[in-house]
Amino acid sequence: MSMTNDERKLAELGYKQELDRSWSGFSNFAISFSIISILAGCFTTFGQAWNNGGPIAISIGWPLISLFILIIGFCMSELVSAYPTSGGIYWWASKMGGAKAGFYTGWLNLLGLFGCVASVAYGCATFFDLSFSSFSKGWAEGYSLRRVFVMFLVILIIIAALNIGSGHFMATLNNISVWWHVAGAAFIVGALIILPENHMSVYDMFSMRVNNSAGLAGGETSGTAFWFYVLPLGFLLTQYTITGFDACAHMSEETKGAEHAAAKGLWQAIFYSAIGGWILLLSFLYAVQDADAVTAGGGGVAVIFAQALSAKWAGLVLLIASFGQLFCCTSALTSASRMMFAFSRDGAVPGSKMWSKVDKNKVPKNAVIACAVVALAITLPALVEVNIGSADAPIVVPTAFYAVVSITVIGLYLAFLIPIYQRWRMGDAFKPGSWTLGNKYKWMAPIAVVEIVIICFYFILPTTPMGWPSNEGFDIKFVNYAPILVGTSLLVLWLWWHASVKKWFKGPKTTV
Structure with missing residues (x-):
């Protein structure tokens, strides 16, 4: 039997075709577009940006950070074109930097993907809960971490069941997801422009500052601590939303014409998500009726919708986002399972x-199944109630959710950093595929590396003063446990590598 070009390329990399190569280039683009999901990150982490910077963290921060992420995406597109395998990032690092680089990259990537599944599924549960509460006053009494966690568990079961079906079915589901995101976002933007009686001024959208971090930088909205500590924490909105685009690489063994299609799908997923997400976020800001009330309510989008829309309209907007998030976490589980x-x-x-x-x-x-179980395990701390308000005005927040979000960003972007750095180090010795940056890698790669190092530093910092051990009000429940989990994981990997792995792990094994 003659081999296709894709099978021949895969054989050159050392693998036989085991997975079903039935995905089109559009389907490959669709999975990363679905995982980035502007109906997920823009909704679930909006409060992180509002509380840490306010409107400027959103209106100005989003396009600024998106530009840096697009540069990272271009660097990765060149790599996936050269090495279109399911191992993706791990395989690239192994090929260019050796078995040790590949080992650490693979585990960081896997940790980030576990966090991605967990955080998106938890956010999805939260928004379905908000949707049902808007449609039915009898749905539930107040916000409940336990109720949301049960819904999170149900969602994990549903997305695992969907993923166990055929790979072709998942490709079709991702194609549907793209149009759901496009039509759903357009509907929401239209509703938030037309229906509210009043709107925030464009000036306020691009100038207003908020510090609702429970005391970071003394609660001030100016000064060095605000600009260089509080505001960058708000950029987690963009950095978290526009991630998971490595899915194009993980699905390359199931994509036709992967050498070009996966590379193109990766950077286009970032580009179109950045534009669509910015428009969507600006519509959220434009719909704000009372900025102080949004801050008092914890900065969540549900507060904005409750102000600007009737209960039924707000419920419909939340429901559209919830289904978008369901598509997103389904795709995230697909990507994580292929990496595993x-x-x-x-x-x-x-x-x-x-x-x-x-x-x-x-x-x-x-x-x-394994990926779904791990996602469940690392989200268990979300059952611990954290109140950043007062006894009279409680604001219950799932601090653990934001920690899992940080884990996702740190794990995935550190995994991206290693092969990007290795490609930069190789210089002209690197053999590109059909999609290449040419000499542009010489300035793109160092920018990508520096940006990743900076964001990983910020996202291990406490998001409230009570999370610092030196603070009088310190409590373990306020701690950002992202550095603990990532640090412990790296320590375990280091010990495992030196005690055992380096003796037998030689990098990718060939099956041809």
């Missing part, structure tokens, strides 16, 4: 034989 499959195929995950198995539908079912 590829990494296990090379023997780097305990129980590798189990996770690298594919079923009769050519789907790594065991890896799908």
Whole structure:
């Protein structure tokens, strides 16, 4: 039987075709577009930006940070074109930097993908809960972390069941997701422009500052601490929303014409999401009726919708976003399972034989289930109630959710950093694929590396003064546990590498 160009390229990289290559270039673009999901991140982490900077963190911060992320995406597009494998980032690092670089990259990528599944599914549960509360006053009494957590568990079961179906079914689902996001976002923007009686002025949208961080920088909206500590924390909105685009690489073994299609799909998913997300976020700001009330309500979008729209309209907007988030976490689980499959195929995950198995539908079912279980485990701290308000005006926030968001950003972007740096170091010795940056890598790669280092530093910092051990009001429940989980994971990996892994792990294994 003659080999296709895709199968030949994969064989050159050392693998036989095991997964079902039925995805089109549009489907490949669609999975990253779905995981980026402006109906997910723009809704679930809006409060992070409002509380840490206010409107300027959104109106100005979004396009600024998006530009840096697009540069990172261009660097990765060149890499996926050269090495279109399911292992994606891990495989690139191994090829250019050796087994040790590949080992750390793979685990950071996997940790970030676990966090992505967990955070999006938890956000999805929260927004379905808000939707049902808007439509029915009898749905539930107040906000409940336990009720949301149960819904989160149900969502994990649903998306795992969807992923266990055929790979072709997932491709179709991602295609539908793109149009849901486009039409849904357009509908929401229209509703927020037309229906509210009043609107925030454009001047305020691009100039208003808020510090609702429970005391960081003394609660001030000016000064060094505000500009260089509080405001950058608000950029988590953009950095978290526009991530997960490595899915184009993870699905490259299932994509036709992957050498070009996956590279193109990756940067286009970032570009179109950045534009659509900015328009959507500006419509949120434009609909604000009472900025002080939004701040008092914790900065969440539900407060804005309750101000600007009737209960039914607000519920409909939230429901549209909730289904968008369901598409998003379904795609995130697809990406995570393919990474776990590829990494296990090379023997780097305990129980590798189990996770690298594919079923009769050519789907790594065991890896799908494992990823869902890990996502559940790392979100258990979300059951701990954290009140950043007062006894008279309580504001219950899922601090653990923001920690999982930070884990996602840190894990994924550190994994991106390693192969980007390795490609930069290789210089002209790097052999590009059909999609290449040419000499532009010489300035793009260092910018990408520096941006990733800076954001990873910021997102391990406490988001409230009570999270600093030196603070009188310190309490463990306020701690951003992202650095604890990431740091502990890196320590375990370091010990494991030196005690055992370096003796037997030689990087990607060939199956051809």
